[in-house]
């Protein structure tokens with residue numbers, strides 16, 4: 001059977017990525033959907049992109065763009081060292097790119113530039129890094145980058161009373177556009193969890209790999225999931241983001 005597997009925010013934790021691909025026994029028959037934020041936190045940010053670029057050649061992959069990937073792109077193109085970026089994991093990425101030559105950097109730049117920002121599959125399931133704010137869907141955003149920065153979709157789903165009927169006028173219209181919505185971006189550790197978290201039809205797969213959590217791969221049909229060792233244990237001499 002062909003599985004659709006969704007992978008949460010990696011943040012430079014290549015060791016964790018390799019671990020979960022093995023644990024889930026990923027094959028070339030699987031469709032892999034990466035939710036973005038491949039860099040910033042752990043020391044393997046540049047190597048993670050190398051790995052993804054080659055995985056894209058060998059496997060059936062959809063790789064979406066995250067806000068951290070966009071921040072890296074901004075630096076690759078303009079050498080723009082955004083203060084906030086450096087504080088939120090960018091420093092480790094700068095280190096990782098220090099000795100990389102121009103040609104190699106250009107390959108990474110092209111890779112990020114070509115990443116789609118969301119994907120809808122043939123079962124009307126949406127995959128997007130962060131969310132969307134327009135009530136007609138991500139296609140209608142006024143600002144294209146909303147889909148990799150938004151937190152309102154997730155906050156809305158979490159705040160919606162489970163007893164509220166979907167036909168109720170107060171039910172968030174945005175949530176009704178898709179059968180399911182898979183996101184990363186907002187670590188579930190903020191809610192005291194380290195496993196995928198569902199609120200209404202929104203499933204959050206960011207299990208805080210940038211912080212003290214593991215990286216997760218989830219089968220969207222069965223909801224089975226596999227997790228890595230907590231990432232900070234795989235990089236014991238580093239701080240990640242804290």
Ligand SMILES: [Mn+2]
Nearest residue numbers: 037066067185
């Ligand atoms: Mn993010």
